[in-house]
Amino acid sequence: MRSIDIARYALGSLNGARSRTALMLLAMSIGVASVLVLTSLGEAARRYVSGEFASLGTNLVIVLPGRTETAGGEPSMLIGDTPRALTLGDAQALLRSSLIRRVAPLNIGSAPVSYGGLERDIPIWGSTAELLEIRHWKMGLGRFLPKAEWDRASPVCVLGQKVRKELFGNQPVLGEWVRIGDRRFRVIGILESAGESLGVAVEDMVIVPVASIQRLFNTSSLFRILVEARSREAIPRVIEHITRTIRERHQGEEDITVITQDAVLATFDNILQALTLTVAGIAAISLGVAGILIMNVMLVAVAQRTTEIGLLKALGAPGRQIINLFLAEAALLSLLGAGLGLVIGQIGNGLIGYIYPDLPMGTPLWAFVAAIGVALGTGLLFSLLPARRAARLDPVQALARR
């Protein structure tokens, strides 16, 4: 029997029992649609979190002074050796690698900032022009720290939105001089509000050149060095490079800690991926239920069409052919149901995306493949029993009925 004839025959019998067909299509499409919507939701959550991390800076490696041990206390305290401070020279030394795109030294302190009669204690960040790009911040007004020699202590500063509001209200701010500690700085830019990112209130800070903050607090050490690797793949080699460079500069002491944002992100990614899979698994149960419904209805169909099956056998259809006919029916049902489910699922996803525009909805390709595959699989699997029952019907008894 030709496959086109098998398909036509199956389509004909589906068309011959419309309410049965409609019910099965409904069950199948709801199953497929729920798989798609739920995986899209999980995927959206994953992308949302990844996006949040990316906004902190991509391929970021953070260098801290001192070596943190996870157990056993601080060995350096026992031998009386304090960790050596990181210096601007250390940070500059790191730049000598093609794997590293940007380096930003960072010092943080808190000092009273005053303008006119107003004064407030505000976190002060000392860094270089690279910080803006490494942290993916944007300027609201004016410009960021100038690209200059790192050890030049220019008296300029960049303010967060909140600082500006509190000190200046609605007055013009660019070019004004504020007092930080015992020094005066000219305001050259305002950061765009970016909310809270990993515990840093971008709105509530003042940024000055790193050399300026070192003079302000009279120190030569750094709080952090932020390093941006050229690519995600380069990160392990970057870490190795940093460790080696600093060790050489620190007379063989490995007295720094290197943290990658990637490791944290990967953990989150894994958790959310597992969550998506779990949710998809739950949705797949509904597909299984649809499969059982198909089996049920197929069994009824076999009972209803006993004479037809007997006739096909009398006309010379072998059992294999009858199985094929019923499986073709199930496959058609599953495919049509899956197609309908795709449409319903995409509409559902569109609706969710419309209601929650912040969620980056999008169904991963594997979910499409899995949904259609599982639909077809369950449809065929659960039709196997009814089809075999049909193929084993005794034609004499089947034809004896009217």
Added chain:
Amino acid sequence: MIDLENIQRIFPVGDQEVHALRDINLHIDAGEYLSIMGPSGSGKSTLLNLLGLLDRPTAGRYRLDGQDVTTLSDNQQAHLRRERIGFVFQFFHLVPRLTAAQNIELPMVLAGLPVDARQLRVQQALRDMGISDRAGHRPDQLSGGQRQRVAIARATVMQPGLLLADEPTGNLDRASGKDVVDILETLQRRGITLIVVTHDPELGERAQRRLHMVDGTIVNDTAKP
């Protein structure tokens, strides 16, 4: 064409065994017109089903065109049914959702014949049966006589050598019954072997050779006086 040797057919009914056929020996030549008569439960339908390879004997040997068919697999038997045997039933057994033409086409669809050859033979069969104008009608739009003609067309469209008819007029009025018998007899005159099972003596008497069955045995065979 047909050789039955010591054919037995035993049905288990509950704890008991029912001998539907006891020790049947029968030879039928190609092109014969044969009727099988007898009371209900005499085994005539069982014999017809055996001849049509819808049922297997419990014991004995059945040779069709010299080939022992009792040992064939289900698939091989299905193939023989498709190519060499046509069935006509009392209740027509047309597929209700298919048109007359599609019902006639069905055996050729199952056999996997190409579409244009199928169309040709369907048209020819419809003309032969005089129901060309009914080609697009579904069975519920046809009269009993027309339905049986569609069924005969379907049974003969694969050009089998053997045509088995089980009470072909049992569900028809007199006039259309006569039409159907005429068609069957025309087919037989053109060379097909025709075996008719019937209750109706008038139909049975028309056959050149008549078997009478009682209790699973052939009690009378006009070919063996």
